[in-house]
Amino acid sequence: MRKRTNALRRLYQRTKNNDDLRESRRVQYATWKTPYQATIKKENIILEETLHCKITDESMKWVYKIAWGKTRQKETMTTLQKPDGTITADMTETLTVTMEQLIPQDSNQDDSLPQGNTKPC
Secondary structure, eight states: OHHHHHHHHHHHHHOOSOHHHHHHHHHHHHHHHHHHHHHHHHHHHHHHHHHHHHOOOGGGHHHHHHHTTOOOOOOOOOOOBOTTSOBOOSHHHHHHHHHHHHSOOOOSTTOOHHHHHHSOO
8 A cells, every 4th residue: 555655646746747647646646645644543553552552561661652752841940040149949949939029019008099998908
């Protein structure tokens, strides 16, 4: 099936002078290409399922995850520079600095008259 699909693709690509022939070859190539791609996808799914069924040892599963590209990078918070110029040392300090920068302090002195009237005491 692969050889026939590739041969039809080459025929289609080589036909340049005759537009009618090129179009008919394109249609013929497209009709062969669709089931060929579906077959490849189905076989890949079957192969992946059989590989996962054969692996019973938990320590070997990561090898196949890497091979199939199924691993995810863990997102980590980077260090931040504090307003005084120092750099945060750990995750807790990074989150504290982030929260201080993003959420303003709530004080009654900075409120305008309408804000002060709407806040509960």
